[in-house]
Amino acid sequence: MTDISDGAVPSGELVLSLRGVSKNFGAVSALTDIDLDVHAGEVVALVGDNGAGKSTLVKILAGVHQPTSGTVTFRGAPVTLSNPSTALNLGIATVFQDLALCENLDVVANIFLGRELNPLKLDETAMEVKAWTLLNELSARIPSVRIPIASLSGGQRQTVAIARSLLLEPKLILLDEPTAALGVAQTAEVLNLIERVRDRGLGVVMISHNMEDVRAVADRIVVLRLGRNNGVFYPDASNQELVGAITGAADNSVSRRAGRRQAQSDITQEGQI
Amino acid sequence: MTDISDGAVPSGELVLSLRGVSKNFGAVSALTDIDLDVHAGEVVALVGDNGAGKSTLVKILAGVHQPTSGTVTFRGAPVTLSNPSTALNLGIATVFQDLALCENLDVVANIFLGRELNPLKLDETAMEVKAWTLLNELSARIPSVRIPIASLSGGQRQTVAIARSLLLEPKLILLDEPTAALGVAQTAEVLNLIERVRDRGLGVVMISHNMEDVRAVADRIVVLRLGRNNGVFYPDASNQELVGAITGAADNSVSRRAGRRQAQSDITQEGQI
Amino acid sequence: QSAKVTDATVAFLMPDQASTRYEQHDYPGFAAEMKKLCPGCKVIYQNADADASRQQQQFNSVISQGAKAIVLDPVDSTAAASLVKLAQSQGVKVIAYDRPIPSTPADFYVSFNNEGIGKAIADSLVQHLKSLKIEAGDGGLLQINGSPTDAAAGLIKKGIHTGLDTSGYPILAEYDTPEWAPPKAQQWASGQITRFGKKILGVVAANDGTGGGAIAAFKAAGVDPVPPVTGNDATIAALQLIVAGDQYNTISKPSEIVAAAAANVAVQLLSGETPKAETTLYDTPSQLFIPAVVTAENLKAEIIDKKIVTAAELCTGRYAEGCKKLGIN
């Protein structure tokens, strides 16, 4: 871990660069003046409180929302991501927080949606084999790939959404809380996966609320707070520092809870001793 | 923490007791022969792999699904939870994994849904005040409680769902991955909340994939695997033990990843030294 | 004289519900006459609800059921040509009823004359206005036609134009009533009342329903007295309006007469006889009944005395007084 934190600017090509990106929803300014860089072979973790604007940022990069102002540069050229297929064609693959799966289609159909093999005579067998391969790679436990998404558990759905994003040959992968609903084994596989993907020279943006996971795979940690940049950290930053930047106060519920538990366990231990 | 683990059977009244509960969805047996007890003033954590059947179990207790076989006893009397309002009337409040909010209603309306103040002339002011109070308790960051749920972030929605469940005076609270989408501060508040609720003598069932959170608040940890009981643990169980029970193998992706990382960091450190 | 039929199947296919006469008069009349002429014969009755393709289905169906003669009141007079062809290719006799089938001659045609009806109501109204010495001046008449998608309505419309075009009274405005719907007629008439006000000297409406709608519009606009409004079909509701002095005329269609004639023709055709034709229309041997225009003056003679409607049915409640004035008890 420490081997990366020393270099402030990673070596890979600058894949993505945002300057002054803002997004308003009516009277709400979800994002204000955001700057962000992602290099090839780099995992950037995007962290922040609930409603900090992380998903909004990802959706802008995925072409789902259009920014109110600001510029996006992708592999050196300024781009307008006017819809999701533009982003996909540029090589930006996204796992959305709300997953964006079609509940009425089965697992195979969802994984291959928009990228079906053999458009005029769908090759169901080949697609099914590929689907199982991807899912097994993620340690998924899915009873059948021929049942509609509607009857899958939360974690199973999330695995399907992640499997989707592996189908492309993207330049940049955006993962919005990819492990939120995953079991311990599946989480470990996804973290492995992120590392493999990074090693293949892709840029990765990962959003997570789990500081441990973030620290485990991120090369750089970008903090958003109330829609604004609130500092860049490296995996060796202390928990305290990170949580402070996220919540905007050194005295926050996390630190208070930690303090209280410490005190409590001291008392208990004293009592037991 | 260790003060509880020594007593295998907690002292409070037996709030809920399941015996031999099974649930089939067509050809899939989601749950087989599940036994579970929850006492007053006890937090039971329900853990298991994705698709293990945790949410199915919670839905049976919330009256959403009916079990294929088995009995449910609530506060000493056998009950049939034929629909959600039966469960709510018995005093079982639930936060569902899929949140089950009405996207077209605003935050206040969702929190009070089914329990509006002053049915013939809704008391919007009182409801709004109460909503803000509940949300502030959870450290929620919500721009306005008068916008439809559809425009909230994932974590904001989860906070709303949790706030909903606090409105009742329940005997038993079921929380299905309540912190999955929450930020660090909000997670800490929810854990605080669970402890407060337990101290008020309620029974709590919490599902989570985060072993740290589980260990922090649970009095007992019940493991499900492939729809069956797979052991009961106490918070002092080792991570290895728990993960082993969840994945069903000592050699699993979690342990492998841990091992690999350990080895890697050893090498790095050696190289650096 | 060839052998009289004793057990044939005869179909009676009517076009729609818009006029109640088909179910209330035509079919009962036909069935009664058939019973008299051929007690062993079976009569199949169908109504196409103004749907030409449904009528085709019904036509096919009665042939499947063994009908050897079909009395057909076509929804669409033009389209019915193919039905006639189909029947004749299978040796089934077709009697055009009520509405003619111009392009392909049926075996016989029995009817009131729709174009004649249109002309009759228009003429009757014009005469009435003239007898009241009402000058056209800058006033004129409203014309309310039937459904734009109904061929029979087209014939009535043509007849009305024949009657009005030479009358000296200009047509202020004209309207095709979708589905013959009275509320539509009312709405349109209301608009014309705001537009033309007192200039409206009378309304030629193609049937009693649309005429009733026009009367309602005048009443609602507070126009008193209501200018003369025509009708057609002699429904009880319309006769009552005539009794009350709100409607000027209607057409009495004692359809039982036509229906009985059709039954006679059917039995003759089935027996291999050639029915006697009074005239030929569209190359079809025809028997055309001239319907009577009914106004307050001849209502008793045309309706009550001919037992088309009983005094008890007509003179209910508030109409009793008006009846008395017309000498009906």
Place this chain on the structure above:
Amino acid sequence: MTGTIKQAPPLLDRSDVRVKHETGIGGTVSAFFERVRSGDLGSLPVVVGLAIIWTVFASLNPIFLSSNNLVNLLFDASTVGVISLGIVCVLMVGEIDLSVGSISGFASALVGTLWVNQGWPVALAIVAAVAVGGLFGCLYALLFNRLGMPSFVSTLAGLLAVLGMQLYVLGSTGSINLPYGSPVVNFGQLLVMPHYVSYTLAAIPGIVMLVTGFRTIARRRAANLSAPSAGSIIVRAVAITLVLELIVFYLNQDRGIPWMFGLFVGLVMTMSYALTRTKWGRSMTAVGGNREAARRAGINVRRIYTSAFVLCSMLAAFGGVLAAARLASASQQAGTGDVNLNAIAAAVIGGTSLFGGRGSAYSALLGIVVIQSIANGLTLLDLSSSLRYMITGAVLAIAVIVDSLARQSRVSHGRA
């Protein structure tokens, strides 16, 4: 925890720094323009569409805007409007009723038979007809709740079956005249409000707005919540009162406001209150938005569906009675033709979603006025049937295009 509360600014709902808030009268005005710019306009676009239609028709024939003609328009709008109000109920829960036309026709036939032919007291006949209407709603609800039969299918079956009953009831007579001069027919054709009544009624919305507005301000201030400024409430109340009184003044130049229209508007306002300010209305919206979430919240979903279906068919029956009064006749054609489509279209044009969970009682009012304006405007022009159909279609499209454009802009501003 105390920390969080300490940090919070004085007003509970103004703690988020990302939200722009406007205050005072100036704020209200600028917030309004901000909303217009971002396309969040409520029913304004349809009103604009309506204004365009009116301008065009008025320029083609000035009589269109004569108060006499507008009074006709209000009479005609009331009957289908009441039916459309029922449609709003079923659409709110994401269902449909295709049989409202038939039910309205059957109800008018029943009133005709029971009152005129059987000699029942007219009030009793009306109550009976509306109750019978309600029975059909019960039946649909039963089929829906117990058998899960889609309402599209059950009410399609109902459309046919009830039409059969209507024909059967009228069978022997064809159509039945409702006596001219009877109170019911007068109500449907002539009765208008005395001028002082209409002026008074037109003042009420403004007064209610003021009273509840000030009460809300007081309560919200007391509860430490932001409150609208007194000025903005006064401005709005005055504006609405002015507009309403002007309309009333104009219509009073001729006959005045029909009582029947007053009844319709009264029903719309009651329904609006029920949908927005009661637990029942909240439950309707919830069931229409997410049935399963509503069920999990403990709402008796079946009862909500039943109430929607029953209300819809009772209003349809009542609308049928009004239509009979308007025409002074109960005929076999009553309720056939485009009554169904017009009733549904009015609700949809007014902004109620076909897919449930979004709508308002006012959409029935607005939508039916649009539809009737087109019909009425065209009756004043001498057009062939074919042109009439084409123009109706085109004008309908235009009326909604404005709304669609506004919605587009709303979506692109993240307000959908």
Place this chain on the structure above:
Amino acid sequence: MTGTIKQAPPLLDRSDVRVKHETGIGGTVSAFFERVRSGDLGSLPVVVGLAIIWTVFASLNPIFLSSNNLVNLLFDASTVGVISLGIVCVLMVGEIDLSVGSISGFASALVGTLWVNQGWPVALAIVAAVAVGGLFGCLYALLFNRLGMPSFVSTLAGLLAVLGMQLYVLGSTGSINLPYGSPVVNFGQLLVMPHYVSYTLAAIPGIVMLVTGFRTIARRRAANLSAPSAGSIIVRAVAITLVLELIVFYLNQDRGIPWMFGLFVGLVMTMSYALTRTKWGRSMTAVGGNREAARRAGINVRRIYTSAFVLCSMLAAFGGVLAAARLASASQQAGTGDVNLNAIAAAVIGGTSLFGGRGSAYSALLGIVVIQSIANGLTLLDLSSSLRYMITGAVLAIAVIVDSLARQSRVSHGRA
């Protein structure tokens, strides 16, 4: 990772211990009964409903089941059936087209005018009519994609406008007879398949099932996936061939299978292939199920909507041409009345959802046969119109009750 694979059983898709799998012919049979028990029946319930209807009508009038009558039924079913097939397309994406009736009528009027009156070659006239139909679809798609106008409103406007055009085109003449004896009219009224052709065609589905079935088995085995047993495929293929040949045999007792019905079934099968086995069909289902998810998957959502609207209105136009051929006339009534409702109802009764994302081309076939059976059966009974309406409604409800009951049971077994 290798560990996971090592633990997995040989077949990729049989690794989950919680799922029961049936194999072989016995397995197929018992799986079928398990499905029946849990209510997962596909279109079986509607077929059962149909069987009930047929039994009742046959017992009331044996002529109902005469092959002559059934052949008539097939002729009649084909025209609205084709229109209904188009409706399936728009319903799949969660939209509606209320103007199919008008478009079919306009298309028949166009063919009449262009061919009979203007002397165009008949094929060209048909192509022109279908193309013009497609234009309306384009227009709806444009209004929907660019302005977000709900299809309910745009096609309602279309319903009126196109009806106006139909009246306009037929204006001077009212209706136009298509020449009796011309190939088109013969096709619509008389042409049936020679017996050997119908027997051959009826064998094809079974053969295709066998060939693709065995190919699939081979491919899946090779890919280490579970595969259906050869026995079960043979059983199914034989069963379907037997049923089809029996039907053909029965109908060949009289005239035989109409070519027009053959064309309709061919269209249904093509559409079914397109919806289930092509990328386009997958996209249609996805857009209907979750439009936003489909968009995020890079699907050109606008193009999908356009294809649905255009296909629907082209099929409507083509159905109108067939209806004109069937009637040998293009009239002002063509496409009015209940064509719209029947076409939509057929799709819904056959099991296509009004809310998008769920449906099949076969629902048009099944639904229209149900509707035509009711209509046809009732024409064989001597009934007054009022009774006929009531009974049609009731029978329609019964046909769907079976399906609804099955769905209920499916839901309670967690299969919804």
